[in-house]
Amino acid sequence: MIEFKNVNKYYGDFQVLKDINLTINKGEVVVIIGPSGSGKSTLLRCMNRLETISDGSLTINGVELHDKKTDINKLRRKIGMVFQHFYLYPHKTVLENIMLAPVKALGQSKEEAKKTALAYLEKVGIPEKADAYPSQLSGGQQQRVAIARGLAMHPEIMLFDEPTSALDPEMIGEVLDVMKHLAKEGMTMVVVTHEMGFAKEVADRIIFVDKGQILEDANPTTFYQEPKEERAKLFLSRILNH
């Protein structure tokens, strides 16, 4: 479904991504972990062309993402994205936030989009907030709305960029629950996170990235019990033993 072949990315002289080869299949939940500045967010953001690649090939369902002829807007409709800082539209209500892209990018009728939006709000557990503005919601609620906003496009893939890193500890659970639920329904998910419990519980694969390279690509059990790389061992010991 998502396929990186020898992908490199440079910022000037600095190489952010080094020879990335990665295939993510339909229905897989892939968690990307790694120290900050390792390139894991960049890797994720390449998947919907929020970041460009310098060379190599990156395809989604066989379509070359960085080909000039590719209709990126059409492709992005199939890929939902959730950000660390939610980025709900502050001038629109929760309902309007969720309805915007289905109406404007997919051309759905308002009634149809509203029905879908309400259904997804129900799903993320805050149907009563439909008419609230984002500023009236807690961080956890805002992030759940952001997930509903992504889902309302009926995407084939959902990308999560540190979805719980900006949340108060007590709100992390409610967002992770929604994500776990989604994973169990078979959504293809790529998640950059530091939530090891989540990774252990729902990930099919864990990708460990350091200095722009994929150092490990393993199932959670293998990764936690016998990481191959020294760097991964060190990273794990630091985040698990505190």
Next chain:
Amino acid sequence: MLDFSILTENWDMYIEGFINTIYISVIGLIGSFVFGTILAVFRIAPFKPLNWIGTIYVEFFRNIPLLIIAFFLFTALPTIGIQLDGFKAGTLALIIYTSAFIAEAVRAGILSVPKGQTEAARSSGLTYIQTMNLVVLPQAIKIVIPPLGNQFINLVKNSSILTILAAGDLMYQADLISTRTFVTFDVYIFVALFYLVLTIPLSTGVNYLEKRLAKSN
């Protein structure tokens, strides 16, 4: 003491100028707002040639006097067959001039909207123009209202220089009254009051909008 007979005896002329100034201001306001916003989008669009056009326009027109633009339109355009009367040439000059300033204010407003807003909208499949219209500009406008208000007030006052093109504006009418009555002081005091009648509601309105929009956040 002010001679109020100047006002009463020339009331019709004052009102004619007042109405013309309102016309010029309203057309100028709408025109320069729309055009200035388009220029602002040009300046930040992810397409270099548009950036250049925007930058050249802004740097050129905000750095030459309005009077020269007005004169140019009035005197040079007829040589290529475009005949504009003072009113039209003047209003157009005002739009060309003011939109350069408005472009800068709107650009600053757009840049102050977090980049994540654009990324969220674009990653949901909205086009660049949809993202601008539906997500970025509505947020930028709140930030832009105070500087925009200043530009609009300037526009109303700047319209007074169109008198030089005989645009029929307030100032022009005042000049006529003054030549006819040989009174200067009183005539221009009254004309200043007419301008205040226009600008004070404008600045009050801007303050009100600013407060109301701040609340909605």
